[in-house]
Amino acid sequence: MAHFRKLQVLHISALALCLSTAWLSSCSDDDETPADKSERSVPSSPALAQSFSPDDGSPKLSANANAALYGLLQKIDPSKALDISNQNITPKEYAEIKDFTDNLTKGIDDEEQIFKTAFEWVSTNVKPSYYDYCDNDPYPVFTERLAVCQGYSNLLAVMLYSQGIPVFNANGMYNPIGGHAWNYAYVKGRWLVADATFHQYFTASAVTTYKHLEPYTTTITFFEDEQFVYDFRDSQLNVCRVKHGNTRLTVPFSAGGYQITSFNPQSELPESIKEIYIGTNIKTLGEAFLGMLQFAPNVSAVYVDENNAALEGYGGVVYKKNGSKRDIYFIPPHIESIKLLPMERVEKNTIYNCKHVRAIVFPTGVKTIENYAVENCPSLETVYVPVETEIEPEAFYRCGTNFEIVRGDFTGIPRVTL
Secondary structure, eight states, X not given: OOEEEOOOOSOOOHXXXXXXXXXXXXXXXXXXXXXXXXXXXXXXXXHHHTTSOOOOXXXXXXXXXXXXXXXXXXXXXXXXXXXXXXXXXXXXXXXXXXXXXXXXXXXXXXXXXXXXXXXXXXXXXXXXXXXXXXXXXXXXXXXXXXXXXXXXXXXXXXXXXXXXXXXXXXXXXXXXXXXXXXXXXXXXXXXXXEETTTTEEEETXXXXXXXXXXXXXXXXXEEEOSSEEEEEETTEEEEEEEOOOOSEXXXXXXXXXXXXXXXXXXXXXXXXXXXXXXXXXXXXSOGGGHHHHHHOTTOOEEEEOTTOSSEEEETTEEEEEETTEEEEEEOOTTOOEEXXXXXXXXXXXXXXXXXXXXXXXXXXXXXXXXXXXXXXXXXXXXXXXETTOEEOTTSEESSOSOOEXXXXXXXXXXXXXX
C-alpha cells in the first residue's frame, strides 16, 4: 500500500514545495508564475516562438477526403506509384502473376484496355470470403480466388504493376457499409478509382461520383524533403517519417503546397529527439495516436503553439480542445512529471503506462480521482492531490508500493521539473 503523508493545510506555497521536495524544480521568478497560465502551451517568448513553424500561407487540403486525396495526386509524378514494396509477395510469386497477366492482356496495346481486362478478371474471378479468415496477400488470392476487399485490391495492384501501370492501395470506409479497400491507378493521363470488390471504377477528378468511398490512408508517400517524408493518413497530409533531428524537433507547416495537418510517424523517431514543437497547422496526432506512442519512445515533451485551434499544450502534455473543455490527448512516453489541467473527474486510464513519470500534480478543482485513473506507472514517487479530492481505492493501480500522496492546495505550484 502506498505511504500517505497528509499535510493539514489548505495552501502550500510554491516556495514551500521547493524547500520540502528536493527533486522538484528550483523556484525562479519565472516558476512563480501560476502554472495554469505560464504552462498552457509554451510561454510566448520570442525565443520559444521561433521553435514553431510559422504560417507560410499554404492552404489546407479539402475537408472532403476524396477531393483532398485527388488534390495531392495532382502534385506528384505518377511514376511514384510504380512500387509494390508494401505487398507481401516473393519474386517467384510475382513472376507467376506477371506471366499470367501478360498472357491475359496479350495483343492489347491500349493501356486503358489493359487496365479494364485486369480489373474485370479480378472482379469476376475472385469470390468474396464469408469465413472468419482468408489470406489476402496477392498470391493466395490469385491461387485460391477468395478474398475480402483487401485481397481484391492487393491482387489488382500487383497485376497492374506488372503491366507498368502506376497503382496504389487506399483504405477507408465504404459508406454506410464499413471498412473497405480499393485502388487508384494512373491510366492514359488520368487517375482512376478502382473498386474491384464491387466491380466499379470512376474517374478520380469526378469526386462526387464515388462519394460513398472515403479514403483514410494510402500505400503511397506523396512528398519527401531532406528531413521528412509525407503521406496521406487519417485523410490528412501527414508527417510519416522523420529522417534526422536534434533535441528539439519543429514540425513543418507545409509540404507540396499544402498545410501539414497531421503528425503521426510510422517509423521510430531519431533517438536524439526529446521535444516536439507543433505549430498552428497540426490538428491530429493520429487515430489513437499509435504512431507517437509506438515510435516516439524518447520524447519527454510536446509543445503546442498557443494559437493552435485544435490542440493545446500544457506542461509537455497535449490536450484536445472541445469548446471550453480540454481532454488529455497525448502524454509523451518519456515524460517524468505531469501537472494536469483542472478537471472535475480524473477518469480511468487518464495516465496510463507512463513508465518514466515520477511526479503527478492534480490541481485544485479535481473532485474525484477514479479507480484506475493512473495505471502502470512503476516509477511514480510523489502525487500531489488537493485536500478536498476523493481518491477511489484503486485510483493508482500497478504504480508500485512506495509512492507518496501529498495533500494540499496546489493552484499556484510551478512547473515540476526533474
